[in-house]
Amino acid sequence: MDLWQGLLICLHRATVCLLIVLLCLFLAYLCYIHYLHLKFDHIPGPPRDSFLFGHDPSLQKSMEGNKMLHGKFLEWSEMYGPIIRINVFYRVSVLVTHPEAVKEFLMSPKYPKDPYTYDLLFNLFGKRFLGRGLLTDTDHQHWYMQRRVMDPFFSHSYLVGLMDVFNEKAEHLMEKLRELSDGETPVGMHSKMNCVTLEVITTVAFGMQLNLLDGTESPFPQAISMILKGMTQYIRKPYMQYMPWHWKFVKEVRDALELLHATGKQCIEERKKAVENGEDVPKDILTHILKSAEKEGEYNDSLMLDNFITFFIAGQETTASLISFTIMELTRQPEITAKLQAEVDEVVGMKRDITAEDIGRLQYLNQVLKETLRLYPPGPGTSRWLSEDMAIEGIKIPGGVSVIFNTYTMGRMAKFFDDPLTFDPERFNPNAPKPYYCYFPFTLGAHSCLGQVFAQMEAKVILCKFLQRFEFQLMPGQTYEILDTGTLRPRDGVVCTLTPRS
Structure with a gap:
């Protein structure tokens, strides 16, 4: 009996000690929160919802019903100014909508990517996701090594050589759309664009043929959608x-x-074996990486797999959304659509294959795409890490904080764009003044999107053929709302009816 009593007393004491330790840790945590408040509360911003949770309740509420966090950022920026403090638990971030700060942070390599956000994407629910790939690498020297390996594949001269692939895949899409162009059949344009852009990137990057437009069952589109969610x-x-x-x-x-x-690992292993055996292999990005890896000691199989996942997802999702947003907006812009079709008729006529020279002459289409990216940027923002104290607009920002830059927010502010919610491609007329560091859908500077020229060339070929062949209307019940799945996409899928142009 004495033994049991002794054990119970020990257990009771241990429990009390544990509770005291937990209480002390919680009190220390509260003290740290209070210290952060004292350190950052001179920065303007909305009132915190609570001492402990900060602005998190407001941010969570702003995303209810598939609404967007970026809409809340826009609301706060217009209400509290260009420098805004955001508290979420123990983390403090600063949202900046000041052009000079955008220029300073994004154009200079001395401000690394925010390690909290990008390191978070190393894994996804405990499984390696983007790892140390080009998108998430926060070590500038290591990132620069990767960028040096990738840059030749995305040079203009190399991309001109991809026009045959762009034309082939786009033409195949047009054939499938023609079969549905009876003026009555609903066609989910975003779904179709996801298929064609995925076929393009898997063909030119990894030599894969998915045949999605032919109705071949493939788990990849659903897998990408699930990963983004x-x-x-x-x-x-x-x-x-x-x-x-x-x-x-x-x-x-x-x-x-x-x-x-599993797919990436299999592709890499099979290609390495083919290269070692001296077999003929596609001159795609995977072959290029394998050859470059021989010169770069750090470019190992894990890094190849990280970039395989990165290209598989980012290489198709953002381009598909850009094309879909453009079609969505054109359904309520008949005058702009007519002007676009007139330009396509003049530059391309009835040609099947579009050349790089044709792309360069489609100036108004270029303006339309830029205006689409202003209102509907698939990649809405980026962040940088501020390690040392600095002043922005006369406001001292303590070091050790994430600085957020949001092109969606700045693109919809009247201080930067007159009548910002009006879709007006003339904003990007060559003779119009260029936006001053308030428009960065592909980010800016050294860390700008590697695939931005690739994406725009692909989008122009597909849209050119689409405008050449079809009239289109949005189905009743469709909205113009945006869904945030990490990247922005049309919420309702841009379901249209199509009829052939005369």
């Missing part, structure tokens, strides 16, 4: 993987990621 949730609530009611969703995301990992 998982990425969005993970960034906002990384702790959800520990909650049983989220386990089904987490498993689906992990399974989708496992599919891409």
Whole structure:
């Protein structure tokens, strides 16, 4: 009996000690939160919802019903000015909508990517996701090595050589659309664009033929969609993987990621074996990486796989959304559509194959795409890490903080664009003044998007052929709303009816 009493007393004391330790840790955490408030509260911003949670309740509420966080950023920027403090638990971020600060941070390599956000994407629910690939690498020297390997593949001269692939895949899409162009059949344009852009990137990057437009069953589109949903949730609530009611969703995301990992690993191993055996291999990005890896000691199989996942997802999603947003907006812009079609008729006529020279002459289409990116940037923003104190607009920003730059927010502010919600391609007329560091859909500077020229050339070929062949109307019940899945996409899929042009 004495033994049991002794054990109970020990257990009781241990429990009390544990509770005291937990209480002390919680009090220390509260003190740290208070210290952060004292350190950053001189920066303008909305009132915190609570001492502990900061602005998190307002941010979570802003995303209810598939609404966008970026809309809240726009609201706060217009209300509180160009420098805004955002508190979420123990983290403080600064949202900046000041052009000179955009220029300073994005054009200079001395401000690295925000390690918290980008390191978070190393894994996704405990499984390696983007790792140290080109998109997420926060070590500038290591990133520069990767960029040096990739740059030749995305040079203008190399991309001109891809026009045959762009034309072939776009023409195949037009044939499929023609079969549905009876003026009545609903056609989900975003779904179709996802298929064609995925076929393009897998062909030119990895030598894969998915045949999605022919109706071949493929798990990849659904897997990419699931991973993007998982990425969005993970960034906002990384702790959800520990909650049983989220386990089904987490498993689906992990399974989708496992599919891409297995596919990438198989592609890399088969290509390495073919190269070693002296076989003829496609002159695509995978072959290029393998040859460059021999010169770069750090470019190992893990890094190849990271970039395989990066290109597989980013290489198609953003381009598909850009094309879809453009078609969506044109359904309510008949005058702009007519002007575009007139330009296509004059430059391209009835030609089947579009050349790089044709692309260069489609000036108004170029303006339309830029205006689409202003209002609907698939990549809405970026962030940089401020390690040392600095002043922005006379406001001292303490070091050790993430600085957020949001092109969606700045693109919709009247201080930068007159009548900002009006779709007006003339803003980007060659004779119009250029936006001064308030427009950066592909970011700016050294870390600008590697594939921006690739994406725009591909989009122009597809849109040119589409405008050449079809009239189009949005189906009743469709909206012009935006869905945030890590990147922005049309919420309702841009379901249209098509009829052939005379």
